[in-house]
Structure formats: structure tokens, C-alpha cells
Amino acid sequence: MARRRYPPITTGSDGLYHAWVVVGTKPNGRPDQRHVKRKTATEVEDRVDELLEQKRAGAVPRAGRGPTVQSWLLDTYLATIAPGTIDPTTVQGYRSKVVNHVLPVIGALRMDRVVADNIDAVYAAMRRKGLADATVLQVHRILARAWKIAARRRVVPRNVLVDVDPPTAKRKEMTPLTEDDARAVLAAAERRRNSARWSVALALGTRQGEALGLRWPYLLMECDECGATVKLTDWWSAGRRRCRGCDSADVGAVARVWWQLHRRSHEHGCAERAPWPCGRKRGGNCTARRLPLRSGEIHVGGGLILKEPKGKGKRTIPIPPELVAALHAHSEVQGLERMMAESAYAAHGFVFADPLGEPIDPARDWRDWKAVLALAGVRDARVHDGRHTAATLLLAQGVDMRVVQELLGHSTIKVTEGYTHVASKLAREATQRMGRRLFHPPGTP
Template sequence: MTTPRDTPASRRVRANGDGTVYQRKDSRWEAAGYVLAPGNTRKRVRVYGTTRKEALAKLTEKIAASNLGLPVPSAQGSVTAYLTYWLENVAVHHLRENTHTRYTAVVYRYLIPGLGKKKLTRLTAKDVRTWLNQLRATCQCCTRRLDARRDQPRCCTVGQCCRKLLSPLTLTYIHSVLKSALEHAVREEEIPRNVARNVRTGTPRPRRFEPLTAHEARQLLTTAEGHRLHALFELALHTGLRKGELLGLRWEDLDLDRGTAAVRRTLQRTSTGGLTTLPTKTRASERRIALPARCRQSLKHHHEEQQRDRHMAGTEWQHNGYVFTTPQGRPIDPTNLTRAFATLLRKAGLRRIRFHDVRHSTATLLLEQGVELVVIKELLGHAHIGVTATVYAHVRLRLQRDAIDILGHALHNPAETADQPDDGDYPPPCAASVR
């Protein structure tokens, strides 16, 4: 009488639910079993190996993952096919048009050429890391043949590589687009996990900006007096509103008697819709801010000037309700505002900065005046206070240095504090005004 121990390994009866394993005619081993599939259904899968142990190990791994609630991947196509599907059917409904345009450029310029031929289900963290390392060291002028499009080639085409490499910030952005696409594939149960999340690209250094000093800000406002957009530049410096938020303001959003403004929308130019009014950047960006007295007076004067422009334009006036418009009542293109700002900087004799640096200037000047970080966060409309703290970390370091200098001055001049009673009623040295 034979016992199960005496039965050959290939003919043993496996327990219910463990699947089956047998040797094929081509001498390979095949294992088959039922695992969890998308839609809370079960699907029979087959795996192969050169030995019984190898095939059984593969099947055991799939069954173990199934028992943990991870469905078997259902995607059979390439990364190219999935990224195309994601852009056309998913991202287009969840992203702003300009953001979707940038994502599309990243997908077709970097992701598809680098990873497009791989199967989505077989994409590994090692593949992503290897591709990013290659992308980091590749000259984009050579790869995209940028020099060949010039009238007079001067670098890559003539054999002198210019080493036009991608910046760490661009690499991080490319990596984030891939993570977003694969994250949706996980949600749709196309793949079991997002392999791009296991790859670290490092934290890029924040982009340097040169905010205006208090003296430069006063010089800019003095030069802007008499400019038809003087109220806009003054409002930008006093409140730190974004360019699109300024251009998207309507008179109905302002309460000049109470001195408040409601930020509800932003004005942007898109490739399909032209100048378009969109919701604010984030939910936190939709906010109500206080208007200083100087801005209230400027806005009242600007309203009178706009009424005169409307009277002179006559039937050509296009009433849209915007606070800042062209002489014909049309909304102002953000690019034209950038040009006007650059002209104003030259006229004032100031260095060239971005318009967005005016926003940074507002936050920097507020921090230097000792305003609490949470107040600046609410004024700027940041979603999290960590964003405010990170962007303006250099300012906080300077304030710490000033506070330490004040303390050091007090410690090295005991005569100045000897006559003061130490009863706890005096504020600490760091509470002194900042220079």
C-alpha cells in the first residue's frame, strides 16, 4: 500500500485552493490557480518555470498577493498605450488646460521615448531609476536635435556638444507626471503597485528669487504714479495677489467701504479658449483679504478713470465687470501685463525681476516686519503653512540672525540691562523690532 509520502512529487494531490502543478510535454512546468481579479471576481492564471519548484513559487506568490486583497493586473498593453489613454480619458477631466498641456508635452517628449515600449505590468522600479539616470546625463540639444533647427548650427550639429542637461527641478516634474499616471493605473486595478513611488529623485533646491527691498518697492510705486495700472501695481505690492488673481478681479468682488476683496477666480490664457476665467489655483486660494487704506483710495480713483475710458470708448466699450481692463474694456492679457511691468522697472531704474517676484516681495517685507507666518499664509492663499515656511526659509534665517545679534549685544553689554529689574514683565530680546 502506497502512502502520500511515497507518491511522486508531480502526482501528489494538492489542497483545495492551492492550484495545480504539472509538467508539460515541452518539459516545462506549469502551475495554475485562481486569484482575485478586478471587479471582485476570480480569475484562473497560469505561470511557468523550468522546474516544479520555480513554477510553484510563482503561483504561491500570486495566491499570497490575492489573499492580501491585491487583484491580478489586467493591463496587457504597453506604457505608451496606457499613457495615451490616461491623457485622453482621465487627466483631461481632472487638470486645468494649461497643466494638461504641460503633462502632454512631458509624456510625448520624455516618458514615451524612454519607457513607452515596456509592458505596463512588467515595469519595475529599476527600469524607472535607470531611465531617470540616463535622462539626467543626456544632452537635450543632441537628443531633440535642437541645434539642427537653427539657421547657423553652433554646437551639437557641428560636433561640439553643449551639454544642455535637464535641471533637477525638471527631472522631479517629469517623475511626478509618471507617478500620477501610474497611481491612476493602481486605482483602476491595472497594476498592483506604483513602482515610480519607490524611486527617489532627491529634493531639488527651490528656485531662487530676488524680491524687492522696501526702498525698491517705494521707488516702484513712485514711478507707477500716473500709470493707468497704478492701482494694480499698488494692490500687488500690498496684498501679494497672483497675476491671474489680479486680472480676474471684478468690481463685485470689492467692498471699498469695508475695505475687503474676495478672491474667487483667476484669468489665464489657454491654447483653445484664449483668455479664460478659471477657479482659483487651490481651494485655499479662494479667500477674502483686507485692503489697506492706500489701495482703497487708488481703486476709487481707478474706477473714476475707467468710467472716463468707458465714456470715450462709446459703443466700442466691452463691459465685462473686470477691475483692470484695456481702454476698450477688454480683459488684460497676462503677457501684456508682464511687458508693462518690465517697462515700469526700466523706467524706475530697477533690476529686472519677474512679476511673480512682487508676490515674494510682499511676503518677505511682511516677515521682516514681524508679521506672523500664519497671517502671511492666509493672505497669500497657500494651502498649507509648510509651503509658506519652505518658500521663505531664507527670510526666517535672517530674522533668527537678527534676533541672535540682539541677544549677543545684550549679553556683551551688561551695563544696559543692569538697571532693569528682572521681574518677568519685560519682553525677551528677540521681541525687539527687526532692522
């Protein structure tokens, strides 16, 4: 007897047309049969064809009523899936963008009924608010990831975001400090506490969190001959200038950028999502507040944590001899502060700390940077512009791009290539100054 491949369509006592389609097998081993009920036989045939096509593609949605966009994004993706691979602070930022920009437009729609036009409507609403193209692109990436996982888990039959063109965002122009500005900043910083903080930023190109997360045990003297290492503080106290193991003079200082200091917001501990039983809006004011920590992270007080840099950020950077001298002077000042504070001094071991050894909050570090810029008479700039400055100066001096990528911990060479046009301009100005000095006798115009 021939096997019936297309399910029969029957008329029920309710006056509607019915069909039953087997689309797979349930976890308990029983057939996964879907009931199709429509007003006309044509509508039933269309739905049956859709289910059979999904069955052939292995993309049949789960049985039952699909979740809404709000339910999937807030209760599932951002609550249970994303925290497994994404930093909690980043998840909080995702949640804010979803609540403010996505849910007001499509939050009530069912996931399996969202089409490309609905996603376009979200982006159009954001642009009407005057939001930056980069923000729209961030929302697109959040939704693309959420829908990709939903399709993989058969919450939706397919990823509708593949039908949506990603918004375009212009790359933000980098504005590093000039070499003269960098010198002025270092000169102004000498009159302030923790002056070596800005020497590290401009010489090593560290990120703010990496510089604030530096600890003395991660500053080492390394022998190029035998590879032996000794803590920089022990090297100074011993007064040696050669390797203790092989007596080689090829010894240089290195910084292991293995941690970064980061501020993380507390979350509500009274419930998973609003409305909050504690009656407080901010998680930091919740009576049962909690600080989310991932594996390997270290809580150092308040909302400050130490975590490993992402991607290729974990690296070892050579320290110039001039910076070693600045760090030595800084350590002596810190030693006096430790003696004055006695038992009140915290034993965290931070290179840059407050007078009691506690880590420096990134917000306070930002204020210190602004004060140094004002004192130096240099234009206003972000803390991160110090990193841009280090990158462009290295490239302008002819340092190989791959080396710069390794020193700064860029994830890809394309990030480093973004500095080349600025570095080329600096290099051209430098060669022009050199030409004037070499080929124009003193006193000539």
C-alpha cells in the same frame, strides 16, 4: 476530503509545464482562473507562488496582456483620469514631460514589467540632458501618481515607484524687491496706464492671475460692526463715510480674491491624440479646435478664462486706505474710457482692462511689468517677485506669520516660513536705520 490548496502542475503535449490558478471571481460571478505555462516545473511553481501571494495581498493584476507605459500614461491616465481632478493646462504640461522624457526610455515596456531600475534610467537620461532637478522631481511626481492609480485599479500588481527614491531639488532662492525698489516701481507706474495694477501687487501680494481677474463687484466696503457690505463703486457714488445700516464709522475696504484670469491653450478637436487628421501640430491651429473648460470656469474671450484659485487661494483681503484712493482714481479714468468707447466697451467689469474693457492678457501684463522696472531703474525681476516682496515686507513689519499666510493664500504655513530669513534681514536693516536716526545726532558720523 482535504481541500487542495496548491494547483497541480501537469505536462502538456507541447512539452511545456502547465498550471491553472484561481485568483478571484470575475464580474460575471465565474472564477477568475489564470493559466501558467513555462518550460520547467520550477518556473511554473515560481509564477504560481507569485500569483498566490498577489491573491493574498489583494493585488492580482487584471486578466489579459497589460498595457504599455505609453498606452497607460497617454491613453488612460492623462486622457481620462487626470482631467477629472487636474487643471487642463497642468495636464498639457504633464503630457509634454511624459512625451519628451519618459516615453523615449520606457514607453514600449509593459506596465507590469517596469522595475525601479527602469525609472532610474528615465531620471538619469534627464540629468544627462542638463535638465533642472526640479524638472526631474516633477516627472517623478507624475509617474508616482500614475503608478499609484494603476496599482489601485489592478493594472499592475504593485506600485514600483515606492522602490524609487524621489529626486532632490534645491529650493529656489526668493529674490524680493527692497522697500526702496518697491517705492521706485510705484512712482514709475504712476506715469503709465493701469498704474494701480502694481499697487495691488505690492500691497496685497496677489498672484498675477488674481490681480488680472479682479472685478469691481468683488471690491467691497465692509462694516466691522454689523458686517454689512456695499460695492466699492456704489460707496464712492453715494459719497458716504459711515455704514448705512448701523451708522458705524468702522468701515473698511476689502477685495474678494475669488477668481483668477488664466490663459489656456486650445486642444485638437479632430482627434484625441497624434497623428492629427487636421495636419496641424498646434491645437490652436486645428480647424476643429476646442477650449477645455471645467465646471464653474468662465470663458471671457480667446483663450482667456476665469477660474477659482486652487487650495486656500480663495480669500478676502483688507485694502489699505491709500490703495482705496488709488483705485478710486483708477476707476474715474476707466469711466472716461467707457464713455469714449460707448457701446464698444465690454461689460466684463474687470478692474484692470484695456481701453475697450477687455481683460489684459498675462503676456501683455508681463511686458508692462518689465517696462515699469526699466522706467524705475530697478533690477530685472519676475512678476511673481512682487508677491514675494509683499510677503517679506509684511513679515519684516512684525505681522504674524499666520496672518501673512491667510492674506497671501498660502496652502501651508511652511510656504510662508520660506520668507522668514529674507524678512529677518529686512527687519534688521530697518532697525539699524532707526537706531542711526534715534541715537546719532545730526552731523555726526
